[in-house]
Amino acid sequence: MDKLIYPTTPVFVLWIMFLLTQVITESVEQFTNKSFINPVFLPSVTNITVKRGSLAVLPCSIQYLQDKQVAWRSVDEDKFLTIGKKTWFKSDQIILEHIPLSDNITNWDLLIKNSEFINGGMYECQITSTVDLTRRVQLNILEITIKGHRSIDRGERIFLVCNVTGGPDIPTDIMWYKDGHPITSRGFPHAIITKYKSKVKNSSITEFIVDRSVFSDTGVYTCKSKTVKNVKAKISLQIGDTVNFKSVSEDLKEEKGEQFSPVYTSGSLQTSNSCHKLPLSLFTKSVFIIITLIYRLTV
């Protein structure tokens, strides 16, 4: 007991020295990274949302892979899709994109073509080595549609339904835009926007309603998620008047403050002033032609 607490023998001193050298060489080896480099995943998105039918790119960027292997696995179905550069799971939809970059970085992206709802779920990019390194990527497949009449008469009700369908993670932060501008209660006091989520149908519904449409409601309407990229759809709406032309002119007088040069009337486009000014413009044109002719002749 005494010996251990107060070590003075030369054997013990040698033992301590041996331990110290072991620790030092180990840390030197680690410091120079000779054989101690472990592969690392570089930061990339881990939650991806794409529209049904489009290409889904699941990124996996690795540095210092050295002689180790990369595999992609479907977590939900518990099966390997790719191992190394080989596509393990035979499918026309799945491609492994292997792109070596500089600094010992290589991209091992998993591409899923013509994505379907069934392709949604959790995927895992893994490096097979002594310590298993994994990176999970969530893929959400959505469909977004707008239903509603593309052409209605002035005074009729506008009713557009934006329907986002997909898995349980569908975004509900859907906004309406008209000609690229957000529809707010201030800018569009006559518009009503309603929202609801149907758990049974895995859909999020956002409606745009205007009880009495006016000509200036003509435009391109877009519904899109505030936060999730790619989640958007658009519809072009035309407010027309099939009753008669007289009412169009009256409306134009009524809504003079607004700008709507092309007016849709009974299947043809007319500019607001063309009818009243036609004789006058013909007259000025004729005068102009005559003056030009006289000028040409005299010079």
Ligand SMILES: *[C@@H]1O[C@H](CO)[C@@H](O)[C@H](O)[C@H]1NC(C)=O
């Ligand atoms: C060893 O790793 C460190 C960081 O861990 C790095 O700064 C250094 O450049 C590496 N050395 C070599 C020789 O790659």
Ligand SMILES: *[C@@H]1O[C@H](CO)[C@@H](O)[C@H](O)[C@H]1NC(C)=O
């Ligand atoms: C939204 O779309 C889904 C899938 O197509 C459908 O089942 C559902 O009835 C639609 N909802 C509305 C309100 O149109």
Ligand SMILES: *[C@@H]1O[C@H](CO)[C@@H](O)[C@H](O)[C@H]1NC(C)=O
């Ligand atoms: C992925 O994004 C969706 C939509 O934004 C979200 O609802 C979901 O919680 C996210 N999932 C994960 C695993 O982060």
Ligand SMILES: *[C@@H]1O[C@H](CO)[C@@H](O)[C@H](O)[C@H]1NC(C)=O
């Ligand atoms: C809704 O999503 C759940 C979970 O992803 C799924 O089990 C169910 O079949 C889906 N329902 C419909 C109608 O697509």
Ligand SMILES: CC(=O)N[C@H]1CO[C@H](CO)[C@@H](O)[C@@H]1O
């Ligand atoms: C740390 C590491 O793996 N470095 C390698 C990076 O790639 C070059 C060749 O491109 C190798 O020589 C290095 O050993």
